[in-house]
Structure formats: C-alpha cells, structure tokens
Amino acid sequence: MQRSELLQALDALLEPWRFKDYCPNGLQVEGRASVQRVVTGVTASAALIEAAIAVGADTVLVHHGYFWKNEDPRVIGMKKSRLARLLAHDINLIAYHLPLDAHPVLGNNAQLAAVLGLQVHGQTGEQNLLWHGELPEAITLEAWRQQAGDCLQRTPLTLGNPQALIRRVAWCTGGAQGMFADAVALGVDLFITGEASEPCAHIAAETGVAFAAAGHHATERYGVRAVGQHLADTLGIDVRWIDRDNPV
The missing domain is CATH 3.40.1390.30 (NIF3 (NGG1p interacting factor 3)-like)
Structure with missing residues (x-):
C-alpha cells in the first residue's frame, strides 16, 4: 500500500488533531512511498532502527519518536546517527504520542x-x-x-x-x-x-x-503493539512487533 494510505488510516484511527502534544504526530521522517513491511516498537531508538533494517522494514511505527518540544534542534550526535540510518535505508518513521495513550480501545x-x-x-x-x-x-x-x-x-x-x-x-x-x-x-x-x-x-x-x-x-508497550495488530488485521500489511526492553 502507499504511505499516504497508511497515514490516512492511522490519522482516522488516532485523531491526532484532538490533542495538544509535545511532538509532531504522524510522519516524522519520510522514506519509501510504498509500504510493505512495518515494524512497531515503543521508542525509535538506534536498537529498534537496526532491528527494523535487519528484517527489511520500510516503515517504523512508534510511540516515542523525535523532535520533542524544547529539545536541541541541531542534527548532531545521537540524533544525526539515528536519522542517518533511517535515511540511508529509506525508512519511514511514524510516531503517535498522546493520541496513542488515549485511544479508548487500542491506546x-x-x-x-x-x-x-x-x-x-x-x-x-x-x-x-x-x-x-x-x-x-x-x-x-x-x-x-x-x-x-x-x-x-x-x-x-x-x-x-x-x-x-x-x-x-x-x-x-x-x-x-x-x-x-x-x-x-x-x-x-x-x-x-x-x-x-x-x-x-x-x-x-x-x-x-x-x-x-x-x-x-x-x-507503554501495549498500545503500539495493538495498533500494529489492528493495521495487520484491517489493511492486510506485514506488521512485526519488536520489543527492545528498557528497565526504566
């Protein structure tokens, strides 16, 4: 399916316009226009990105993405490394924060x-x-x-x-x-x-x-996993949940 179709489905499901959030919801990093395999996870860490690359994903869907309010806007250090890997492999990064907390069934x-x-x-x-x-x-x-x-x-x-x-x-x-x-x-x-x-x-x-x-x-590991399963069930796309444990 096309990335635009996936984003439309996610926006219709999660209604991000209803929330005053601390980060942009939806597409944060643009990759391939055609979506065939989605990896879901809690946070778009370097470890999750590498796992997505390893399984040939073209899209990563997370709860904790990038570009948070009041963070350093410069693309340096850890931010540069993460973005470089996404861009080098043409991977879409999609993130929903408060909308993913609040959904009455899947949140x-x-x-x-x-x-x-x-x-x-x-x-x-x-x-x-x-x-x-x-x-x-x-x-x-x-x-x-x-x-x-x-x-x-x-x-x-x-x-x-x-x-x-x-x-x-x-x-x-x-x-x-x-x-x-x-x-x-x-x-x-x-x-x-x-x-x-x-x-x-x-x-x-x-x-x-x-x-x-x-x-x-x-x-917060359960909401994004549930949304991913919903996408697989309703849209018929390949969705793979990858849990990178965090003791915090």
Whole structure:
C-alpha cells in the first residue's frame, strides 16, 4: 500500500488533531512511498532502527519518536546517527504520542487496563488522559504488586502500606507521576503510572493513597503493539512487533 494510505488510516484511527502534544504526530521522517513491511516498537531508538533494517522494514511505527518540544534542534550526535540510518535505508518513521495513550480501545491506558485486569469506569483530567476504575476485588497492595509484576514482566515500585487493601484505582501510563494529586482527588486507593519522582513518596505517606511506578516502557508497550495488530488485521500489511526492553 502507499504511505499516504497508511497515514490516512492511522490519522482516522488516532485523531491526532484532538490533542495538544509535545511532538509532531504522524510522519516524522519520510522514506519509501510504498509500504510493505512495518515494524512497531515503543521508542525509535538506534536498537529498534537496526532491528527494523535487519528484517527489511520500510516503515517504523512508534510511540516515542523525535523532535520533542524544547529539545536541541541541531542534527548532531545521537540524533544525526539515528536519522542517518533511517535515511540511508529509506525508512519511514511514524510516531503517535498522546493520541496513542488515549485511544479508548487500542491506546496505552486501555491496553494496560486489559493487561492488569482493571475495570474501566471513565477518563478525566487534562485531555482525558487520567483513567479510573477498580480491581475485580479488593486485595493488598503487596499482592497486587506481585500480580502486576507477573503481568508486566517487571515488578513495580510501590509506595504505601503493603498490607493496605486496594480496589479503586486510577492510572496513566508513562511519565504521569505529576497526575498523582489529581488521582488522590478522585478518591482512589492506588495510582498507577510508569515513573516516580521525589514528591510521590510524600503524597503517598500524607494521603494514604498508594502509588505504583510500573515502568515507563513496561506500561507503554501495549498500545503500539495493538495498533500494529489492528493495521495487520484491517489493511492486510506485514506488521512485526519488536520489543527492545528498557528497565526504566
């Protein structure tokens, strides 16, 4: 299929115009006009680019692409090396950030809920990126930590009383620790995100609401994989998911 057709399908699915984002969504680096093999991954790292080259991909679709707001615009160092490899092999780089977090079925928040067995009640906050719901039954924070570790292949960092019972949950994948106070205001027992920062320990201690940092990469590997499978199912193109693990 043509690259333009793929982009039209992705835009129709993810509706990037609805979001005020920190990077351009859609085509970031132009490669071949004809698309035959797509590699999906979380981040357009050098390792993912090399893996895409190795399998003969002409397109890479990721959640974390390039050209972030306030980054150094110069094409030097690591940025030059990455772009040079994409351009030398005529590979398209397509990235969707917040639109891929927010999709109600295929997005990171929806897919994380499915992986962790969370029942979704609704979305709120800035651009509706803070999701909330509950566990099927109340369990201790420690029991949940162990279950989540089995699901994500990464044991979360948890803050709070390990024996406290939790059921009501809010979550936002990736680096959403700044939403912890908003989650507390929802009256939940636990807030789940990818990363932690220093204030999180104090908020957890002083409010009694537990906090879990389950990994930025670990919480965001599911959305782009689901979108890739959707493309394969609906458009009939060759899509290959490649996971380059990241401990953060």
